[in-house]
Amino acid sequence: MASVEERLTTMFAPAVDALGCQLWGVEYLTGGRTKVLRVYIDKADGVQVEDCAQVSRQLSSLMDVEDPIAGEYTLEVSSPGMDRPLYTLEQFAQYQGQIIAVKLRVPFDGRRKFKGLLSGIEDQDVVMQVDNEEYLLPIESIEKANIVPQF
Incomplete structure (x- = not known):
């Protein structure tokens, strides 16, 4: 059975690609009372705040329809940064x-x-x-x- 991150990556990749970005990675963190869904995106000419906002709106709508995570969570969309995580x-x-x-x-x-x-x-x-x-x-x-x- 695929992990939550793997299932979300498969679900998110087409939507992120359609917005002109690359899905770099997905992290689902559950600790204490809060759950965080962190999505990293990348782009050849660099990720801008508007790219993050567009992807966030698109993924939020997708999550509302598909509902793959039970309960409340915080969605964060950002660039991988200089200390970028490596997944593949x-x-x-x-x-x-x-x-x-x-x-x-x-x-x-x-x-x-x-x-x-x-x-x-x-x-x-x-x-x-x-x-x-x-x-x-x-x-x-x-x-x-x-x-x-x-x-």
């Missing part, structure tokens, strides 16, 4: 050569957090160089991954 193998491949931070669902080699150079993709694994060691991290074991901005 294609996104990881796009940022090869960058420094990334990864948090795994379960420990690998005694640790859950890795920070290092994204070397590439091998089959369904993300290849990272961390402290002069090469790690192959299966995409399905990654809970969260972000670009680490370099200044």
